[in-house]
Amino acid sequence: MGTRIPTSGTDWGVKQLAIRISILLVVSGAVYVWRPLFHGVFYRMLNSPGGALVGGLTLLAVVVAFLAPPLDRSAVDSIQTKLTLVGVVLVIGVVLALVVGIPANSLEQRTMAEQTMDGAVEVDEFPAINAENPRIAPRDVADVQTRGSVSYRQYRLGESDIARMEDGRLAWSYPIEPDGFRNSIYENQQGVLMSDMTNMENREIQAFDDQPFAVGEGMLFHRSAEWNLKKTDYWAQYNDDPIEFVHDGDAYMAYPKTGHEWHWTPVPHTTPTWEGVALVHTDGTIEHLSPEQAQESEILAGQRLYPLSNTALEMNSLGYRNGIINQLSVVGAHEGHVEVASLPAGAGNSQPFVIDLADEQLSYVTAMEPHGEDTRGLDEVWFVDAYTGEFQYFATGSETLTGPERAMGIVRSADSRTGWGDNFVVIEPVPVTVDAELWWHSKVVPTDNTDITRNVFVNAHTGEAVEIYDTETVREFLAGGDPEAVEEVGTEPADDPDVAYYIVITGEDGTELDRIPIEPGQNVNIVQNQEDEE
DSSP states (O other), X not given: OOOBOOOSHHHHHHHHHHHHHHHHHHHHHHHHHTGGGGHHHHHHHHHOHHHIIIIIHHHHHHHHHHHSXXXXXXXXXXXXXXXXXXXXXXXXXXXXXXXXXXXXXXXXXXXXXXXXXXXXXXXXXXXXBOXXXXXXXOHHHHHHHHHTTOOOSSEEEOOOEEEEOXXXXXXXXXXEEEOSHHHHHHOOOOOEEEEEOXXXXXXXXXXXXXXXXXXXXXXXGGGBHHHHHHXXXXXXXXXXXXXXXXXXXXXXXXXXXXXXXXEOSSSOEXXXXXXXXXXXXXXXXXXXXXXXXXXXXXXXXXXXXXXXXXXXXXXXXXXXXXXXXXXXXXXXXXXXXXXXXXXXXXXXXXXXEEEEETTTEEEEEXXXXXXXXXXXXXXXXXXXXXXXXXXXXXXXXXXXXOOHHHHHHHHHHHOTTSOBTTTEEEEEEEEEEETTEEEXXXXXXETTOOOOOEEEEEETTTOOEEEEOSHHHHHHHHTTOOGGGSOBTTOOSOSOTTOOEEEEEEOTTSOEEEEXXXXXXXXXXXXXXXXXXX
């Protein structure tokens, strides 16, 4: 038999209740001190219907059961009864969350699509690209080259992201964070490193590795930037990777902030909002800036402010803009139904793309294709201002534009002499505009990502492909240079039927020095000079 416990109000008394309230306060205090660990749970309880029903009801049931007098004659039976009741409430919460959550999820997509369309402006031509800031170095190549160029025994380079250098160039930026468990506890992030992405040759790497962050990336618990961000503004989400950059020689990190807005009809649901930017200084100061304050900040000028994660959600919601039923697989008419254009595996990037438009205006670009398994042509191209969050889109109308997947296929099929997959791959297609026309800018790189062999541009309107081997020609082409001035991929090298192709020898500056004709059926072997071996 279990131990008998008092059940009358007199036996239970104020003393027992006071003890339990004290215990509850101690637990609540501990949760508050370590609140960043529970951020995801409490945020969802406050900002999602399912989280509110499951988490809120269960938490309330646990508190009531803990404070309530014993329900049975023995302590063991009382605990079991209370746990059963809490379990029942949990099951009820899950059922209600499913009942509410299914329509709420669809309504969230529908409301988000309506908000996006309401704030969007349709444009008649593609916005002009910043020809001085082409995205040439893919992330994988930059990672291999950058990590192979630095030597930090106690530190490593964290995840890369896109930031603007002080001279206006775009770069892959990295936090220089502690490496290993021990160092994560005792050492600090040592600054930031920026690797120029706008050049093929002689890419510059700038290391600001003598500016330790009091709170930063790769640092554990209360020393980490994530911990302190959540501690100082608990009711925001930090879904984007940090943006590491330098202003006036000082290193900073910026974190776009996401919140949620409740909509109560016809079923309660929420949609994401932009809450501003958290700016982290090296001394540990964290400035939580509203969107307006972030846009006015001299330090943040030219950097990305609007959450890329919000943009991805908003672009994916556009399939619901003509209603929930319209996009359903069985009964939907799919009128005007668009979806984010697919990229093949190994593309090396994902949408939205981050590019630099004219006047150093960073933009998130998303290519949309018509709904359907067999449709790969573009229907719309969306541009989201990364500084203000404003939407623009270009509708193709009756014109069919080539999408990124097809553009990569054109590059491969037009050059049958390259060992695709074995030696070289086509990666990172990025949309660019040349003379108001859309082109896909891909890069050909060796499979080990050690270098960039060439840039290939595919015209989304005509399928024309142009390959370029040096940075200056890339800039000239983006500025409106004649594509016929550079060799087109797949064109016959000569009208001579006895020539299959040429081996082109160029100098260090890309100037053609010689062209060796190769006849059909001839094999080519490149061997090292014996004198060089000696």
